[in-house]
Amino acid sequence: MLFNSIEFAVFLPLVFCVYWLVLKKNLMLQNMFLLGASYVFYGWWDWQFLILILLSTIVDFLIGIGLDKYKEKVKRKSLLLTSIVVNIGILFIFKYYGFFVNNFVEAFRFFGAELNVRSLNIVLPVGISFYTFQTLSYSIDVYRKKLEPTRNFISFAAFVSFFPQLVAGPIERASNLLPQFYKNRVFNYDQCVDGLRQILWGLFKKVVIADNCAEYVNLVFQNYELYNGSSLVIGAFFFSIQIYCDFSGYSDIAIGTSKLFGFTLMRNFSYPYFSRDIAEFWRRWHISLSTWFRDYVYIPLGGSKGGLYKKIRNTFIIFLVSGFWHGANWTFIVWGGLNALYFLPLLLSNRNRLNLGVAAEGKHFPSLKEGVSILTTFGLTTLAWVYFRSDSVLDANGYLVRIFSSSIFSKPESLGLRHALITPGLIVFMLIAEWWGREKEHPLTHLESKFNVVVRYTLYYGMILAMFLLSGEKQGFIYFQF
Numbered sequence: 001m002l003f004n005s006i007e008f009a010v011f012l013p014l015v016f017c018v019y020w021l022v023l024k025k026n027l028m029l030q031n032m033f034l035l036g037a038s039y040v041f042y043g044w045w046d047w048q049f050l051i052l053i054l055l056s057t058i059v060d061f062l063i064g065i066g067l068d069k070y071k072e073k074v075k076r077k078s079l080l081l082t083s084i085v086v087n088i089g090i091l092f093i094f095k096y097y098g099f100f101v102n103n104f105v106e107a108f109r110f111f112g113a114e115l116n117v118r119s120l121n122i123v124l125p126v127g128i129s130f131y132t133f134q135t136l137s138y139s140i141d142v143y144r145k146k147l148e149p150t151r152n153f154i155s156f157a158a159f160v161s162f163f164p165q166l167v168a169g170p171i172e173r174a175s176n177l178l179p180q181f182y183k184n185r186v187f188n189y190d191q192c193v194d195g196l197r198q199i200l201w202g203l204f205k206k207v208v209i210a211d212n213c214a215e216y217v218n219l220v221f222q223n224y225e226l227y228n229g230s231s232l233v234i235g236a237f238f239f240s241i242q243i244y245c246d247f248s249g250y251s252d253i254a255i256g257t258s259k260l261f262g263f264t265l266m267r268n269f270s271y272p273y274f275s276r277d278i279a280e281f282w283r284r285w286h287i288s289l290s291t292w293f294r295d296y297v298y299i300p301l302g303g304s305k306g307g308l309y310k311k312i313r314n315t316f317i318i319f320l321v322s323g324f325w326h327g328a329n330w331t332f333i334v335w336g337g338l339n340a341l342y343f344l345p346l347l348l349s350n351r352n353r354l355n356l357g358v359a360a361e362g363k364h365f366p367s368l369k370e371g372v373s374i375l376t377t378f379g380l381t382t383l384a385w386v387y388f389r390s391d392s393v394l395d396a397n398g399y400l401v402r403i404f405s406s407s408i409f410s411k412p413e414s415l416g417l418r419h420a421l422i423t424p425g426l427i428v429f430m431l432i433a434e435w436w437g438r439e440k441e442h443p444l445t446h447l448e449s450k451f452n453v454v455v456r457y458t459l460y461y462g463m464i465l466a467m468f469l470l471s472g473e474k475q476g477f478i479y480f481q482f
Helices: 006-022 027-043 049-069 073-110 128-143 153-161 174-181 189-222 229-260 278-284 287-298 308-326 330-348 368-389 393-403 416-436 453-469
Strands: none
Touching: 006 027, 006 229, 027 049, 027 153, 049 073, 049 128, 049 153, 073 128, 128 153, 128 174, 128 287, 153 174, 189 229, 189 416, 189 453, 229 368, 229 393, 229 416, 278 287, 278 330, 278 368, 287 308, 308 330, 330 368, 330 393, 368 393
């Protein structure tokens, strides 16, 4: 079920009303209802996907109990290994099996040998990378004794399948989300209103901006040989905006929806395109995944401690694994490696934690130095996104070669009125709104304190009207494929 669908527009109010009006005084029934609603939400695509999420839930629930029961180091390690093998095994079969088989066959073909190895025609379950990492982190935290295991299966199952963030995150830690299923939740009007504002902002970014950008992006990336360099620059820029508005829009809707039910999710985006270096960008982009890899991969490997070799090795491991997490394609690995190259000079010069605050904090405009740093970081990020978006590394290379040709100085190909004026205007509006609200969780947070009711509701209804009149062709969320 898509957030930007009619089905969800009916589903959400219905679940909200039953949750608060019928079940408001019974925590167990609320959790059971959320679990059932989440399974309906996820099973809307294909009920067979529910088997996998139920399997992952049962395995890690039992392993958590076992880790608490057994004190022997060998048994506890065996249980943790079981969790890792089951979760990563499921992820490997459904997401990466075909990639490894195809590359194995191609490697032998390179040396003149033909292998008759059958590839499995497997449908990738929606959101499998997200809930797999979520359940896996629970087992690791229980093993590390950072979290008490739960014996409440309903609460644990609801935590794993919680529908607002199930399909594309944020990837929640059990230490943050699971305890919220144990506590009585009381309807909070202000929290719900803020949740609705965040949902509105997320839908606006997705439906009005991301989907508009997608039309031109799809055309250009699928036929890049037919376009000059300046047109490809616009295509790359539009994709940078598309993937941000698409993914951060989903996160805004997920976090806002959670607020409607009395839950607080971790922040997943913090205005990453206002970052002044790549290190800051990765502290602000897909925060739940970045911190997951930091805590469960990077730090156990030694982090930035140790000699020069270990620093370089760990940096490349974390970025390459992060790239591969996104999909079974060399384009994602190259994208990860390119970001590692961007990050490495900052790490080696101990400048990777230089920009921890908000750009131009307390000011209306950035300094010249900050402005140049922000534009440079955005430019580097946009170049890397070309690999992320392209179908193959060869296509990405060809795209970049055409960008950096003499045709970059040519007049862009005809964009049409929408992509030449309306879409850029909407992008400018979004960027101004986010710059103005960059010190808040989302740009609509502080409207009540800044503007009167007439101005606020004019803006709200204007955004809703834009979703009907200016929306692009309906697109799925990009991160659903991961």
